[in-house]
Amino acid sequence: MDSTTPHFESVDYGYLPDIDETHEEEEEDGLSIASTADVSLPALTRSQSTSSTNPRSECDGSGARKKEDQFSSELENDADYDTDIEIHEETDGKPEEDINIGTEEYKRSCSHLNISPELKVVENLTNTTLNLAYQGIGENGAKALAKSLLRNTKVERLNLTDNSITPYGTTFLFDMLADNIYITYMDLSHNDVGNFGSLALKEMLLWNNTLLTLILKDCKIKDSDCAPLAEGLQANDSLVYLDLSHNEICEEGAMHVGNAISMNNSIEQLSLAWNHIRRKGAVQICKGLKRNYCLLKVDLSWNGLGYEGALSLSQTLKANKYIKELDVSNNRLSWNCASALAAGLKANDTLQVLKIGNNPLTMTGVLELLSAANNDRSEMEYMSFEGIPINRRIAYIAETMSDKRDFVISHGGILDTDDVMGKKSVAQDDPLTRLLGFLNDRSIRAVDLFRSFERDRDQLVSREQFIAGLKKAQAPLETWEIIAVMDKLDKTAEGKINYRKLTDGIQEQKQVNKRKKDRAKAEALRKLRDERKLLNPELSVNRTGSAAPPSQAGSISGSRRASRISLSIPMNQLERRRSSVASTTSLSSTLVTSSKVGRNISATRNPLSAVVESKQKDSREGEITRKLSRLSLPGSSGQNSRKASMAMVN
Template sequence: MSVASETPNLEPIPAVPPTPNDDVMADDEGDVSLPPHSANSRPTSANSRLSGRSRRAPNNRQSARFKRTPIQDKLLLTELVDSDNEDDVLFSQDHLSSCGSERIRHSDVTNGKDDVDGYEEEDRGANSDETELDVDIDGLLYPDRVIHDTSGRTEYLRACSREDTTPISMFLRNLREKEFVLKYRGLGSNGTKALSIPLESNTTIERLDLEGNFIDSQGAMHLANMLKENYYISELLLAENSIGKSGVKALCQVLQDNNTVLKLDLSGNCIVDEAVVMLYDMLKKNSTLKHLVLSHNEIQDSGARLFKDVLADNESLELLDLSWNRIRTQGAIWLAEGIQENIGLKYFNLSMNGMGLDGSCEMGKALKQNRSLLELDISYNRLPQEGISCIASGVQANDTLRTLKAGSNPIGEEGAMALLVAVDRNDCTALTFLDLTNIIVTGAFEEMRIRMQKEKQLQVVHGGVVGSIDTCQPVDLNDTVDSIDPMGAFRRDPMTKLKQYVQEAGLRMLDLFKQFDKDQSMTVSREEFVKGITKAKIGLNDEQIQILLNKMDKDHDGEIDFGELVYSDKEFREMQRNALKMQEKLDAKKSPH
């Protein structure tokens, strides 16, 4: 009998269907024939029948399960098969061999599951050393159909859908820019979570400014998780977001090992002394952070005590802003002791606290020893005249300080004169700017200021000259305070004229700010500010406009944002109160006893 006639009479093998490679071969003409062994011979065991198939079977352990999803009809890797799962229990090899099969998933047997039309496929096979591979099936089979989105746009839109939040078009437009600024837009914690997801893989944004978005502690945690994956963001500005203690903790834990973030702004975030402990731990381990802004918080003396130790040891921090906190005399003493030992800090802002006499005397000692500080702001610190004399002695011995801001302190014209004389006596001084805002000076002071401006290029800002309304006329040092006109200096201030215009026009400062903000970026550039002032015909000359710009642009970035506008308004109110108090004292002195 021929081979062709014998083949249809073969008995089928129950468990394993014949495969082309093992049991039947086809020649070039397509005729089916048996392998070289005789037609009537059969394998003696199930294992021998399956030997060829077993050699080709992939590994089942840690293999991948694929499912076809309706999104772009694309195969996505959805889960890994875990052999320890109860539903994935495998029969023993002996039992499977007796059944005429290799390894069968228990769940497939009991549930009668079957792979249909490629919707679910699972690899089965003996243990091997094969590793898991993430394969884009569509990318291999249909490369022309796959859209590669490396910007994170698709991820962001999906995240917004999951978090039920509205996508921010400005974010989508700036995904490939180096800077993303989103201020006072009500982002919230959910919006922050959606925004953090594409930022994990974003490689272009280096400066992230989310000021005033009320992201709270949850949003800060999402940003912290993002920083675990993102190594490109170097400036993180989160002012006015109420992240609290929990948010600070999450960020500090990440920043202990982060070597990318160089500037961190956490001002206006309800940070108390308990949260400063976490900042302390972070600054002890982090050696790359250069700028730390903690203004408008609730840090007190115990928090200042921790910063003393940080300043004594940390050499990388260059800017520390603790303005508008609740640090009083003892806290100021500790901070001054830290400044005395520090060798890296360049900019220190302690304005709007309460240094007092003892704190200012300790700061004077620090200025004699410190050789790294370039700018010191101690304005609005209740410094008495005796305290500013200690500061003056430190300035006279210092050769590195370039900017000293000591305005709005009750130091009088004698304290102002002491500072100017100290600068004049220091032949090695580096001081180029002295801010004595709201402090009335004498004619002798003004004469010395003009001379030193020519000789040492020193610029001085003060609250006006005794006995002068619109011009600076020389006044003898022996003149009494009877001729001081504090309200006149207040009325001449450019901010006073700006506020007067707003009131007469029936507007708010915010309304005027929005009129100047032509591109609706929630910030006003210097060009927009000058054009707005000129167009509104407020009555300020070029010099007054520049003075106003310098006062309002607190961070000197060339733009005025909403936070700086609020800060400037607070400063104006404080200046008004000080002028009224001084005027009351003068009136009381002039009145007959």
């Protein structure tokens, strides 16, 4: 069954009971009036006036003409048009079958509303399906159509998609459905229901008991419109399919809808996709699903259930034993939501289809959900992880599930990695690398391993024999990992390997591992050099112009080594050296002057500290001399440096 426009077979109304009619004739103003008892079908009772036994045709017609003139005058004066859709019951001059079709009534209504009749309406009023999608009939067109369909007994499926019908125009259609007992399918997608329409929709749901499918997709239904809608849904016991997708239902409206779902006992398919259901609204929707025992298919895609909705949905899956198909794709369900949903899936034994794609589940979440459905009680047949990549382990679990029962999985591709978004698993080596490590630890040669396998006459080992042999040897690999090793060794995809393939694969893997180690070592050295540069940017040895280490730059002026280094320094760097020396000299003078002032002040305060200060002066002079010697320009003598330092101190 299509999720958007489900098809229902034509209903055979042969089961309807005959109407027990009793006529009592009374003479009043020369007109015989027939009264009908036990009338339950309005469309059929209105046709009684055209029966061959109708006394109206045997009496004087002056009363009928008088009533017709009176109705015509009322119709001309009724500019607002009563929404109860009182239909003129004129029978003279009409074929009997037109009473149950409404063609002439539709033309009369169009003429009264000053609009042109739609040819498609006139031609299809006798068919079981009336498809008027994208015709732009508008408010007045809906008004005229509702008048004609009130008495129509042919149309069972009505499609009014995208017809620019206003909220006031939808009230006429819903009022018509309240009395019509033949229409079972109604599609009002891409129209505007609004507040007026929601109130009329409530009354229709309270009175109608034949409508099976109602599609209100993109009808601008807001939170304020959900309260009357919920009241009607709670009382209705005939509606089977309800589509409320692409509307503006938020938290408050979702709470009303959730309460209605818990009380309704007829809806089997419900679509709330493409709304704004989040937080409290999502929780209430899931609570309603938990209490419902009729829903078989639920579409909650493209909402924002989030973590709160996932927790509530987990409880729903544990308690509900009726839902067979659930769509929660594009609902902001992360990998931690998958853990909650997995707990519900483990306890559920009825769900057959789960669509949870385009969520940030990561491989970890996919693995948890798939493992939860991999049990004997589960009836899962299809799981959609569209847009989410999986690894070979997940693919192997899905393959084992398909071997046990009819099971299909859709995903976003297979990746040979365990790194996932949101949660990063502990990195593990390649399965073949782990197998090589196992063989080295046990001192098992490749030839010894190959001899332990069961082989055929051609000395070939099949996939099954390879798996059984490694499990017998207690290799630390899972089944899916052993299959991955087999696929890597069997490059020709023959399904069998020989000793040559085994040794070639082992040697190739050893070379790959060696290259990986070399790259890792080089990367570690590069990172170490970068860290050292960040910590000490002056640390570099380059005689073509870059600064030398302090141990080399700080040589005593006049030495040969300093002369050799100074010859390779460009002129601009020499100027920077001179400026740095000058600034250091001025700074040292300032420091010495301030120290002298401080010593004089301290001496006046404490004469006994003169000896200590003289020693401190000598140590400072020696320190300044050493600094100036390291910063001295090439060609300057040590004697000049000492003179400059003494002058600065004095």
